Amino acid sequence: MGRYLLRRLLQLIPVFIGTTLIIYLLVWALPGDPFAGKCGDRGCPPTYIAEMREKYNLDDPLIVQYFKYLGKLLTGDFGETYAGIKVGELIQNAYPTTIKLAVVALIIEALIGLAAGILTGLRGRGFLDNLVLVSTLFLISLPVFVTGFLLQIVLGVQLDIIKPTVSSEPSIGELIVPGFVLGSLSMAYVARLTRTSLMENRRADYVRTATAKGLEPRRVIGVHLLRNSMIPVITFLGTDLGALMGGAIVTEGVFNIRGIGGLIYKSILTKEGTTVTGIVTLLVLVYLLMNLLVDLLYAVLDPRIRYD
Amino acid sequence: MTEPADSPHRVAVASAAGEATAEVVQSAPTKKNEKPRGLWGDAWLDLRRRPLFIIASAIILVVLFVAAFPGLFTSVDPNVQDLYKARDLPSADAWFGYDNLGRDLWSRAIYGTRASIVVGLLATLLTVLLGSVVGLLAGYYGGWVDNVLSRFSEIFLGLPFVLGAIVILTTFNAGVAVPSGARVITQVVLSIAVLSWPMAMRIMRSAAISAKQQDYVKAARALGASAPRIILRHMLPNCLAPVMVYSTIALGAFIGAEATLSFLGIGLRFPVVSWGLMIADSRNYIQGAPHLLLFPAGFLVITVLAFVMLGDAVRDALDPKQK
Numbered sequence: 001m002g003r004y005l006l007r008r009l010l011q012l013i014p015v016f017i018g019t020t021l022i023i024y025l026l027v028w029a030l031p032g033d034p035f036a037g038k039c040g041d042r043g044c045p046p047t048y049i050a051e052m053r054e055k056y057n058l059d060d061p062l063i064v065q066y067f068k069y070l071g072k073l074l075t076g077d078f079g080e081t082y083a084g085i086k087v088g089e090l091i092q093n094a095y096p097t098t099i100k101l102a103v104v105a106l107i108i109e110a111l112i113g114l115a116a117g118i119l120t121g122l123r124g125r126g127f128l129d130n131l132v133l134v135s136t137l138f139l140i141s142l143p144v145f146v147t148g149f150l151l152q153i154v155l156g157v158q159l160d161i162i163k164p165t166v167s168s169e170p171s172i173g174e175l176i177v178p179g180f181v182l183g184s185l186s187m188a189y190v191a192r193l194t195r196t197s198l199m200e201n202r203r204a205d206y207v208r209t210a211t212a213k214g215l216e217p218r219r220v221i222g223v224h225l226l227r228n229s230m231i232p233v234i235t236f237l238g239t240d241l242g243a244l245m246g247g248a249i250v251t252e253g254v255f256n257i258r259g260i261g262g263l264i265y266k267s268i269l270t271k272e273g274t275t276v277t278g279i280v281t282l283l284v285l286v287y288l289l290m291n292l293l294v295d296l297l298y299a300v301l302d303p304r305i306r307y308d
Numbered sequence: 309m310t311e312p313a314d315s316p317h318r319v320a321v322a323s324a325a326g327e328a329t330a331e332v333v334q335s336a337p338t339k340k341n342e343k344p345r346g347l348w349g350d351a352w353l354d355l356r357r358r359p360l361f362i363i364a365s366a367i368i369l370v371v372l373f374v375a376a377f378p379g380l381f382t383s384v385d386p387n388v389q390d391l392y393k394a395r396d397l398p399s400a401d402a403w404f405g406y407d408n409l410g411r412d413l414w415s416r417a418i419y420g421t422r423a424s425i426v427v428g429l430l431a432t433l434l435t436v437l438l439g440s441v442v443g444l445l446a447g448y449y450g451g452w453v454d455n456v457l458s459r460f461s462e463i464f465l466g467l468p469f470v471l472g473a474i475v476i477l478t479t480f481n482a483g484v485a486v487p488s489g490a491r492v493i494t495q496v497v498l499s500i501a502v503l504s505w506p507m508a509m510r511i512m513r514s515a516a517i518s519a520k521q522q523d524y525v526k527a528a529r530a531l532g533a534s535a536p537r538i539i540l541r542h543m544l545p546n547c548l549a550p551v552m553v554y555s556t557i558a559l560g561a562f563i564g565a566e567a568t569l570s571f572l573g574i575g576l577r578f579p580v581v582s583w584g585l586m587i588a589d590s591r592n593y594i595q596g597a598p599h600l601l602l603f604p605a606g607f608l609v610i611t612v613l614a615f616v617m618l619g620d621a622v623r624d625a626l627d628p629k630q631k
Contacts, residue, residue: 011459014459015459015462015463016466018459018462022463023475027479137616137620138609140561140616141564141609141612143571143608143609145567146587149594149601150601153594243468247468247469249471249572250571250572264471269478276475
C-alpha cells in the first residue's frame with residue numbers, strides 16, 4: 001500500500017507540471033502589453049514598468065519564468081496581482097464559496113442519482129425504469145446554462161420560491177438550486193451508471209452464491225451487490241468534484257455567485273496571469289488528488305483489488 | 309465538458325467508456341457459431357427494431373437537411389435588423405417572433421443549425437481521429453510508449469473543460485478585434501478537440517489492449533505481419549465499436565459545449581449565427597421575453613437529445629450482455 005501510494009504520488013508530478021506549464025505558457029503568451037492602460041491616460045512611467053517586469057521576471061524566457069513561479073508556489077506564495085493584492089488572499093475569499101457550491105452539487109447528484117439508479121437497477125424494466133431513462137436523457141441534453149436560466153425564471157421570478165441571484169456570502173440553503181443546476185448533468189450519469197452496474201452485477205456468480213447459501217435478501221443486496229456495483233459510481237463521483245469546481249464558472253455566472261469562476265474570467269480578460277495560473281493550479285491539484293483517493297477507495301470496496 | 313457544462317463531453321464518456329469497452333472482447337466469441345452476420349450486421353438488425361433509434365435518426369436527418377439547405381426553410385436574412393419589431397411575440401409572419409434587435413428568430417434558428425452542426429461534426433471527427441491514433445499506438449506498443457502517451461493525455465484531462473477552453477480561446481483571439489467566421493469556427497473546433505481527445509484515447513487504448521491479446525492478432529504476428537498492418541487491418545476494425553458509441557454521444561455533447569462557449573462570449577460570434585449565441589443574446593431579456601430563450605434552447609436540446617439517443621441505442625445494440 002505504502003509503495004503503491006508513493007508510486008502514484010510520483011506519477012502525479014509530471015502531470016501536475018505539464019498541466020500548469022500549459023496554462024502558464026498560454027496565459028503569459030497573451031499578446032499585448034499587460035501594463036497598457038493600467039496607469040490612466042498618460043501611460044505608465046518607464047521606471048514603474050521596469051520594476052514590474054523585474055518583479056514578474058518578464059524579461060526572462062518563458063520557461064525560466066515558469067520555474068521561478070513554480071519555486072515560489074512550492075513555498076505557498078501565489079504571487080501578487082499587478083495592483084499589489086495577494087493572489088492567495090483573492091483565492092481565499094473566492095474558494096470557499098465554490099467549494100461549498102461544488103460539494104452541494106456533489107451531494108445532490110449523489111443522493112438523487114444513486115436513489116434513482118438503485119431503484120431502477122433493482123426493480124428492472126418497467127414504467128419507473130423508462131421514466132428514469134427518459135428523464136436522464138433529457139437532463140444530459142440540456143446545457144447547464146439553459147437549466148440554470150429555466151430554473152431561475154420559473155422558481156425565482158415566476159413562482160418566487162427562491163431569490164434569482166445569490167448573496168455575496170451564500171448560505172447552504174441559497175446554494176441548493178444552483179447546486180442542483182451544476183450537478184444536474186452528472187446526476188443523470190450517476191443514475192445511469194448505477195443502474196447499468198446493478199443490472200450487470202445482479203446476475204453475477206457471487207450474488208447467486210450469496211443467495212444460495214441462504215443469506216437474507218437485504219444482506220445480499222446491501223453487502224454483496226451494492227458494494228461491488230458502487231465501484232464505477234465512486235470513480236465517477238470522485239473525478240467529478242474537480243470537474244464541478246472547474247465547471248462552476250457557468251453556474252456562478254447565471255446565479256451571480258462570487259466564486260472562483262467569476263474571478264478567473266475577470267483575470268483572463270484583464271491579463272492577470274498570476275491569478276489565472278494560481279487558480280488553475282489549485283483546480284488541477286484537486287482533480288489529481290481526488291483521482292488518487294478514488295483509486296485507494298477501490299481496495300476498500302472491492303476485496304479482489306489489493307495494492308502492494 | 310462540466311462542465312458544464314463543463315465538461316459535458318468528459319462526463320458523456322464516463323458511461324460510454326465503462327459500458328462499451330468490454331463489448332469487443334465479449335462479442336468476438338458470440339458471433340462465431342450461430343449467425344454469419346458480423347457484429348455490425350447484428351447491431352443493424354437490432355437497431356431497426358428500436359423506436360428510440362428510428363426517432364433519433366429521423367430527427368438527425370431533418371437537422372442535417374436544415375443545416376445543408378437553410379434557404380429552403382426561410383427566405384428572411386438572419387442578420388437583418390428591424391428595431392420596430394424588437395422582442396415581438398410569435399406571429400404568422402415570424403413563427404418564433406423577433407429578438408432584441410428585431411431579427412427574425414425562426415430564420416436565425418434555421419441558419420444557426422449549420423454552425424452548431426459543423427462545429428459538432430468537426431470537433432467529433434478531430435477528437436476521434438486524434439484519440440484513436442494515440443490510443444491505438446499506446447495500446448499496441450505498451451511499455452514506455454504507453455506510459456508516456458498516457459501521462460501526456462492526463463495533462464489535458466486534468467484541465468477543466470470550460471476553463472481550458474476560455475484560456476485557449478482568449479489567447480488565440482487576443483490580437484484580433486473582429487475575427488472572421490471561418491477562423492472563429494476553427495478555433496472553437498480545435499479547442500474542443502484539444503481538451504477532449506484524451507477520453508477517446510482512453511477508450512481506444514483499453515479496446516486495443518484487449519484486442520492485442522486475441523488469437524487473431526497473435527496469428528497475424530506469427531505469420532509475419534508488420535506492425536502497421538496488424539494495427540490497421542486487424543486491430544482497428546475490432547476496436548472501432550466503443551469509439552463509435554463514444555463519438556455519437558460526444559457529438560451531442562460538443563454541440564452543447566459550443567453553445568456554452570458562445571454563451572460565455574468566447575465561442576462563435578457575429579456574423580456567425582448559432583443557437584448558443586442566440587441564447588447568450590437573450591440572457592438580459594428572459595424575464596420579459598422568454599421566447600428569446602425558449603426557441604433556440606428548444607432547437608439545441610432536441611438536436612443534442614437526438615444524438616445522445618442515437619448513441620444510447622447503438623450502444624445497447626452493440627452490447628451482447630444486454631441481449
